[in-house]
Amino acid sequence: MFTFGIGTVLLVLLVVLLFSAIWIFREYERGIVFTLGRFSRVAGPGLVIVIPAIQQVVRVDLRTVVLEVPTQDVISRDNVSVKVSAVVYFRIVDAEKAIIEVKDFFNATSQLAQTTLRSVLGKHQLDDMLAEREKLNLDVRESLDVQTASWGIKVSNVEIKQIDLTESMIRAIARQAEAERERRAKVIHAEGELQASEKLFQAARVLAQEPQAIQLRYLETLTVIGADKNTTIIFPLPVDLLASFLHKPA
Template sequence: MENLAYNSNLFFVALMFLILVVLFSTFKILLEYQRGVIFMLGRFYKVKGPGLIIVIPFIQQMVRVDLRTVVMDVPTQDVISRDNVSVKVNAVIYFRVIDAQKAIINVEDFLQATSQLAQTTLRSVLGQHELDEMLANRDMLNTDIQSILDTRTDGWGIKVSNVEIKHVDLNETMVRAIARQAEAERTRRAKVIHASGEMEASAKLVEAAKTLAIEPNAILLRYLQTLTDIAGEKNSTILFPLPMELLKGVMGDGKTEKAIKPKQPKQPKQPKQKE
């Protein structure tokens, strides 16, 4: 009797354990950002979740899929640009699963597949551009890479929302070459600006000369103003040129010529010859 009671108790414990296992396998709780892909006897049945779902043990199997945005760091890639410059580039991509069925059925590991595709696409796109475009037009390159990845991963039920190139590393030789190029560009701009300033100054001087030529006394006032500026510096000796045109403007042309012109001596009269 004791053995029979012991065996019945053991059977009851095993039965309760089996029931708990079945219940635990049957009822699943999926979070709001999770979906469950259900397979019945190896064939796709449906996508369930979120919340409490029922999975029939030994007949149905469930695969959990996270629908949150995944931030994936693309490893550093060696890229040769179109102008034959070797650079090291790394990036980061943002994507999420929008179709759990495709993400599980159409690709073995969508995370690994997306990572490898991002690496090859990064090398392919950047290899078609020159170094200056990589450094100056990152937004355009990010858009191109994002559109290519989004198109190719559409069959996997994945939406690539953004791609950002983080670093473009150059060797020291190329860094020095870029520095020399930037210095030469700054020098060229300085020379162009200086030449433009000289051209504008010459045009203004021509206009000023025309204005002073209208009234001769204006140049005298300008000379006096210049003399006042020089005298303010307390120099011991001042050599100030005074052109003759200035005297003509002050004294008048007729008076000046009359004062400077000498008198001609009178010629003696010759006697008349007798016939």
């Protein structure tokens, strides 16, 4: 049988206490030190010595955390139901607050992100959700960042990943887009008719000022008609020429 002396036991206890008193924190880590249950200091990075059984340490990671926000049912301002998913990027800037002010900062941020996403997007119409996603990302980030500041958390970015619509809404948007294209085509056609009428009006004014120009236009018209190999040609006569014959004295 093996027997251990008091000295050996004390040596083992000393080694155990020594190992439990030494903490090593990486560059992106901090340690929240509590002395008899009361906050003492924020330690790290590097080697940190604590008093075993008197002081406790909570390790905190300061790197950016990627939080997947589950798909949320959102009702837009114009009463359209959509499903929205997003991702939130945040990091701890105050390790003391992240441990003391909130029990589970990750879960708390996740729940807050879900409610904030529904609240902010619910204030916008469906067209804004589809066309102004960058603005919505900024609104959600600012609202979320303000609320998490008391927890020592900084929200650096929010990205809306996907907005899912129902089949009926997709068909309605397609019909709306088609109607918009038809409207634009009609507007363009009307603008072309307006420009053409303005040009014809200007041409008529020029021809009215120069009678010789009208004769040249007649000749050009006859040339075009002759090139088409028509069997019947109608010669237009100027009204003033006919008037001279009608009013000629007998």
